[in-house]
Amino acid sequence: MLINQLYQKLVSIPLKLLVNSKLLPENPIKELEIDTESPIYYVLQRRSTSSLLILREITRKLKLPSPEIISSQSETIKPGSVFFLQNKQILGFGGKPVKKYQLLLEKLLSQQKEELDTRHQLIPFSIYWGRNPGKEQSLFKIFFTDTESATPVRKLFLFLFQGRNSFARLSRPVKLSAFSTMDIPETNKLTRLTRTLRVHFHRYRQAAMGPLVSNKKQVVTNILASDNVKNAIAREARTKNISADKAQKQAEKYVKEIASSYSYKTVRIMESALTHFWNKIYDGVEVTNSEMVRELATTHEIIYLPCHRSHIDYLLLSYTLYHEGLVPPHIAAGINLNFWPAGPILRGGGAFFLRRSFGGNKLYTSVFNEYIFQLMDRGIPLEFFPEGGRSRTGRLLPPKTGLLAMTIQACLRGVRKPVAFVPVYIGYERMFEGKSYIKELRGAEKKKESFGQLLGIRKTLKQAFGKVYLNFSSPIYLDQYLNEKQPDWHSFKGEVNAKPSWLSPLVSELAQNIMERINTSVTINSVSLIALILLSTERTAIGKKELISQLSFLLHLCQKMPYSTQTTFTNDSPETLIAQSEQLGTIFSVENPMGPIITTDEQTAILMTYYRNNVLHLFITSALIASCFLNQSEMTIKVLKNNLLQLFPFLKKELFIHWNEDEFIRQLDETIKILIDKKMLFRNDELLSRPHESEDSFNLLFLHAQIAKPTLLRYGIILTLLSTHVGRGDINRQVLESRSQQLAQRFAVLHSLNAPEAFDKNLFKNTISVLRENELISVSVNNNMEINSDLLSLRELILDKINLQSKQIMLKTAAWAINYWEEKEIANEE
Numbered sequence: 001m002l003i004n005q006l007y008q009k010l011v012s013i014p015l016k017l018l019v020n021s022k023l024l025p026e027n028p029i030k031e032l033e034i035d036t037e038s039p040i041y042y043v044l045q046r047r048s049t050s051s052l053l054i055l056r057e058i059t060r061k062l063k064l065p066s067p068e069i070i071s072s073q074s075e076t077i078k079p080g081s082v083f084f085l086q087n088k089q090i091l092g093f094g095g096k097p098v099k100k101y102q103l104l105l106e107k108l109l110s111q112q113k114e115e116l117d118t119r120h121q122l123i124p125f126s127i128y129w130g131r132n133p134g135k136e137q138s139l140f141k142i143f144f145t146d147t148e149s150a151t152p153v154r155k156l157f158l159f160l161f162q163g164r165n166s167f168a169r170l171s172r173p174v175k176l177s178a179f180s181t182m183d184i185p186e187t188n189k190l191t192r193l194t195r196t197l198r199v200h201f202h203r204y205r206q207a208a209m210g211p212l213v214s215n216k217k218q219v220v221t222n223i224l225a226s227d228n229v230k231n232a233i234a235r236e237a238r239t240k241n242i243s244a245d246k247a248q249k250q251a252e253k254y255v256k257e258i259a260s261s262y263s264y265k266t267v268r269i270m271e272s273a274l275t276h277f278w279n280k281i282y283d284g285v286e287v288t289n290s291e292m293v294r295e296l297a298t299t300h301e302i303i304y305l306p307c308h309r310s311h312i313d314y315l316l317l318s319y320t321l322y323h324e325g326l327v328p329p330h331i332a333a334g335i336n337l338n339f340w341p342a343g344p345i346l347r348g349g350g351a352f353f354l355r356r357s358f359g360g361n362k363l364y365t366s367v368f369n370e371y372i373f374q375l376m377d378r379g380i381p382l383e384f385f386p387e388g389g390r391s392r393t394g395r396l397l398p399p400k401t402g403l404l405a406m407t408i409q410a411c412l413r414g415v416r417k418p419v420a421f422v423p424v425y426i427g428y429e430r431m432f433e434g435k436s437y438i439k440e441l442r443g444a445e446k447k448k449e450s451f452g453q454l455l456g457i458r459k460t461l462k463q464a465f466g467k468v469y470l471n472f473s474s475p476i477y478l479d480q481y482l483n484e485k486q487p488d489w490h491s492f493k494g495e496v497n498a499k500p501s502w503l504s505p506l507v508s509e510l511a512q513n514i515m516e517r518i519n520t521s522v523t524i525n526s527v528s529l530i531a532l533i534l535l536s537t538e539r540t541a542i543g544k545k546e547l548i549s550q551l552s553f554l555l556h557l558c559q560k561m562p563y564s565t566q567t568t569f570t571n572d573s574p575e576t577l578i579a580q581s582e583q584l585g586t587i588f589s590v591e592n593p594m595g596p597i598i599t600t601d602e603q604t605a606i607l608m609t610y611y612r613n614n615v616l617h618l619f620i621t622s623a624l625i626a627s628c629f630l631n632q633s634e635m636t637i638k639v640l641k642n643n644l645l646q647l648f649p650f651l652k653k654e655l656f657i658h659w660n661e662d663e664f665i666r667q668l669d670e671t672i673k674i675l676i677d678k679k680m681l682f683r684n685d686e687l688l689s690r691p692h693e694s695e696d697s698f699n700l701l702f703l704h705a706q707i708a709k710p711t712l713l714r715y716g717i718i719l720t721l722l723s724t725h726v727g728r729g730d731i732n733r734q735v736l737e738s739r740s741q742q743l744a745q746r747f748a749v750l751h752s753l754n755a756p757e758a759f760d761k762n763l764f765k766n767t768i769s770v771l772r773e774n775e776l777i778s779v780s781v782n783n784n785m786e787i788n789s790d791l792l793s794l795r796e797l798i799l800d801k802i803n804l805q806s807k808q809i810m811l812k813t814a815a816w817a818i819n820y821w822e823e824k825e826i827a828n829e830e
Helices: 002-018 049-062 099-114 152-162 176-180 186-209 216-224 227-240 244-258 264-281 290-297 312-323 342-348 362-377 402-413 434-441 451-460 478-485 487-492 503-520 526-534 544-560 574-583 602-627 637-655 661-677 696-723 733-751 761-773 790-799 804-829
Strands: 022-024 040-046 081-086 121-129 166-170 285-288 301-306 330-334 351-354 419-428 468-472 541-543 588-590 597-599 634-636 682-684 687-689 777-779 785-787
Touching (some): 002 049, 002 152, 040 049, 040 186, 049 121, 049 166, 081 099, 081 186, 099 176, 121 186, 166 186, 176 186, 216 244, 216 362, 227 244, 244 351, 264 312, 285 312, 290 301, 290 419, 290 468, 301 312, 301 503, 312 468, 342 351, 362 402, 402 419, 402 478, 402 503, 419 478, 419 503, 478 487, 478 503, 526 541, 526 544, 526 597, 526 602, 541 544, 544 597, 544 602, 544 661, 602 637, 602 661, 602 696, 634 637, 661 682, 696 733, 696 761, 696 785, 733 804
Parallel strands (some): 022 166, 040 081, 040 121, 285 468, 301 419
Antiparallel strands (some): 121 166, 419 468, 588 597, 682 687, 777 785
8 A cells, every 4th residue: 555655656746747637518517417525536437546546636626526446345335435446458458347346346335235315426437648549540548649558668658747737637536336227137237337438438439539540541542442443433434435444543633632631640739820820819719519529429420511601611620629629520621722832731630621612523422422321430520611712701601412422321331439419609709701701792803722721820820810700509419310301211221322212302491401400509799799680770789878778688598588598698697798898899989979989880880780690580589570560569369370470481491590480479378478578568458569769668679579680581572573573574593683683782882771682692692592482472484473463462561571661771771672674684685
């Protein structure tokens, strides 16, 4: 015992000097639901003095029972006792269960059986020295890779070189009562517990380190050797009348163009550089639901599906996952990013490249499909952006379904682990690319990614960009999803590139679900809230007192009726939010004898539309209710619901709202109650009425209604153009989309904020698609629009929810534009 104590003191010296392990999760008692009032014990995979000492320091800080080695002679197992599951391995041999601790575990199970009312908690603990998983087909492990079986000398080198790159992992307590009450022999209970713990340690290590790394040559060999690619090579040679050798060289070229060159060394260098970069420009990265992902990674093949706001997204998610104790995913990146030096660096960090269009190239498609399958089959997590490109407006883009379909086909073919899709929300208080996005939407040519652009980043290092928010949404379990939507999917298992008739519609529905889940995980920050309010004013200016009142109302809505349980919002006061936004340079205060006025310049106001659009879906319901009372002093609840239900299909498609119609009605009911509580509406039986115009609550209602104005104006523009063609059938979809966009742009320049959504083709396409789905328009034989007369009543319903001045200006602008196009058509005919 004395020798053991002396050895522990000796080991503790380099530990204190060289090791600073990050604890995961950061708040284990809360996140792992550890009951501090019940007995707690610890279990480690192998005997390790350094791991024991690190655990002891962690428990001291958490005020948990101190871990102590127990004697084999102990009659009872005391709280804090430590169990070592296996002996150390030497040259790959050993690792058998430690007999002493097997007997003690058996005693602990007996204690649990005798004390059924007591929850005995066995907490697994792991320490990872470095994150190098090692290489396939390697005769020797890399000297500094993670291992708890290292000799004392080797451990010292691990302290020296990996001490600052290590992390400690506490896991959710194992429920001993589940094993002690099993109706099986006592020895079998112990066997099951031991097996469960061994599987646990293996899975958590795999989640943190990932599978062994294949070099590029092995990847090429494995893909070219697959039957799928062999058949594609033979088909290529046959259809193009070329030699098999030439077709194989072409396939090899495609593999090298696509495949990543994942390197632990590159990941370490990038992690170090990015840490400096984030600390320089951001005030921190706030992560939500990371523990859920850590647990999921131990059992599932994860496909991360983040929204795409910035080129920073590629790096941010991998960096965050690395710091959360998970292996960085392989990322699908556009071939446009494969330029020197970014391309090789991104490949080393796990990026693989794909062309924007496969262009009917069957050989390329087969190679790419096979690459995706082999990554998934090896248990390598993937990441791709379902939108396909970066959003220039702050709204989610309609999803692209190609890669999603490939992952489902890989699942049908048969991968080793079940697949889980994890939607991810990424939000910024300030964007790198804000100004370039506006230029691109207004017709400027998109700048090609280049080394010169990388050099331009230096200018941004002097600016402040606030916080970044990264939220993991609830996962979609693919097997479960397929069972619910398509129970016969099992009949296609084992097929390569299966294309059942139900695949395309199922993928489209799944993509919609993913986008809706991203929007449920939004973080509401100071910039987005102030943008909502400031952009609702006539001159992007508001008194500070009125701004505080509006912010208080929005925060009240968030607290009383959150959009989703996964939506996060600030607990800061309105005054603090204003100060934060001023610090970021998005607003400034102008002194006035009657009180300070909060405003911004025109360029920043245009940029603020991006941040407003991030959170527009959270407040559109309350804004639409308020808009019902702009031109009417009262309205029955029945009429209000009927009006807004007609708008709901448009909003759901455009804003990726996760409610169905019944849930939307419940949201209307709950929102009406809140507006009544705030005296912004009054109820008399089934009749709702607004406050008198002299009341402060009327001003609150009126300004809140303006949040919905840009959306309603856009719908009004499209319907006004269509209404002039009722019964004529002389306008096609392309002309309608083009003219709607031109009219919106003219209106924005002359009478409103010249916001980027007026230039976004997707918004107009979405609206026209919903009109077709609801049979308000249809396509005739000559591809022109046949317009249902019911569209006119929908137009009047929408225009009635826009303030009178904006409505008259829009109608006047539309009339001028229609006359302009008619004169132009006559001139062209002549």
